[in-house]
Amino acid sequence: MTQQATEKIDVKGAHLVERVKELVHEGNVRRIVIEDSEGKTVMEVPVTVGVVGFLLAPTVAAIGALAALAADYSIEVEREIPESTDAGVTVPL
Known part of the structure; x- marks a missing residue:
């Protein structure tokens, strides 16, 4: 099972496309919502493999x-954050 976290990034129009491309290529992003300066949703993009x-x-x-x-x-x-699976693992001293 995975957890989800939300992050908000402020960008100027000139950097919008490159920042969205970077986010898509990170791989753990599930959805991107672009809002204008008044907080109105301009575009919502689900980011899946397809x-x-x-x-x-x-x-x-x-x-x-x-x-x-x-x-x-x-x-x-x-973002999709995988849960830790290190329960029960011992670390040698």
């Missing part, structure tokens, strides 16, 4: 259109 391979190009193009507006955005990132 989306990364098949739909990433049109999604990045849409994010690029947002970035062209050169506004301030925040990216809310939902």
